[in-house]
Amino acid sequence: EFVLRLAKSGIELVVPSDRTIIEVIREAGIEIKTSCEQGVCGTCITEVLEGELEHNDLYLSPDEQEGGRLIMPCVSRCTSRLLVLNI
Numbered sequence: 434e435f436v437l438r439l440a441k442s443g444i445e446l447v448v449p450s451d452r453t454i455i456e457v458i459r460e461a462g463i464e465i466k467t468s469c470e471q472g473v474c475g476t477c478i479t480e481v482l483e484g485e486l487e488h489n490d491l492y493l494s495p496d497e498q499e500g501g502r503l504i505m506p507c508v509s510r511c512t513s514r515l516l517v518l519n520i
């Protein structure tokens with residue numbers, strides 16, 4: 434699991450290993466746009482401010498994945514203790 438901080442509100446949420454980032458954000462009552470929820474469509478693209486990423490999507494280019502500044506939170510995860518998203 435890891436801690437998810439939403440930079441704009443300062444809210445911190447725990448993302449357990451069996452839940453997606455999107456699920457945890459929604460449970461907290463925060464709106465986030467999605468469509469495929471399979472890492473393909475690009476709808477949920479989100480800016481990353483901090484955190485080591487595990488990319489499980491098929492949308493970002495290898496360069497974008499390597500850059501570590503974008504994540505598809507419907508399928509991808511964080512491997513460090515803290516993930517900070519610019520939402």
Ligand code: FES
Nearest residue numbers: 468470475477507
């Ligand atoms: Fe389609 Fe995340 S909702 S890539």
